[in-house]
Amino acid sequence: MTIAPDDAQQSASHLYRTMRGFVQSMDDTLPGKFEITREGIVHDMMSPGGPHEVTAAHISRRLEKVMPDELLAHNGTPDVEDEPEGIMRHPDVMVIAWTDLDTEASVDPRSVIAAIEVVSRSNPDNDWVGKMRDYPLIGIPVFAVFDPRTGTGAVLTDIHSTPDGPRYATRKDFVYGEDVTIGEWTISTENLPRYRSR
Template sequence: MSIDPVAFARLRENADQLSQVPSVGAVEIANGQIVLTVSPVRRHERAVLRIARQLNDQLRTTHPGFVAHAGAYLEDAGLGRLRRPDLMVFPEGALDLQTPGLLPHEVLLVVEIVSQANPENDYENKVHDYAAMGIPHYLLVDPRDGTGIVHSLPNYTSREKFVFGDAVSVGPWTIDTSALLTYGS
């Protein structure tokens, strides 16, 4: 589903203003609406850190010049989507550009750590959005029960489930999930 470019520009402007408010977490745009997310818990951030370290170690060999980085936005104005994945793999040089968000063709992988507050967003809405954007791989990590899914193109028809403790193949990378903790452990 696409959105009128003028309507998306208006939403984007409002999202930019909201993101300046100190207590607001990530500001996203989906389905013609601004979506506010709460700030993540420590276990969530620990999982992002552990996965980023593993990916960055491997990217030096598999994709020199690419980085696994948290905190950037992913924007597809044609689809009317602005997302802030927990982690993305993209060319480090993309951070030098003046554009506010990364473009889908720049991103090789998105990683989402499922939140306790709104798991449906990661399991349903983001699966749809990232597939529609053409992101090659989507790693979904669920600390609620110590499981996850690797989604891969085309259309994320390839779905490999895993449990914490497994070594997981995500495209050319391998993630050791034994260092991840559930929210309850």
């Protein structure tokens, strides 16, 4: 059977809407967070509180001290969604203008100035692989990763075209204790918590 391009696009759109409905129905039912990637649904079993949430709160607060008042380092809802690409993600922190956050739907990823992720102990590949692939695809210009497992991180910028789709061209690695620049703003990474050994 041959599927015409329009049929394939409608089928992909239907599949995405089905996954989105499932994710919305599960959000308040199961712990962790659900996101949609090109490969399907990702369920990150992050535990509330602890180093993950404390790191996100520190990053948000430190950024807001150096950013202009019209911007926010937001670590709540809503999701960032690009339905044509079939991607719905939920950054741990997103730098966005207050006016662009004022929506009852998901946030347009092209309005996000920077997305920041704190690596989950349960699913580190979601941040280091999946989001590193998805965020340039949906047009987020700056992606910062903080990894409490290792006390390291990276800031990725400069989206460029590759045979596998848009990717970040520039990666600046850092270790906890150094200052890190995210977009136009530099913050300290001193005293960020680490995951304890199990």
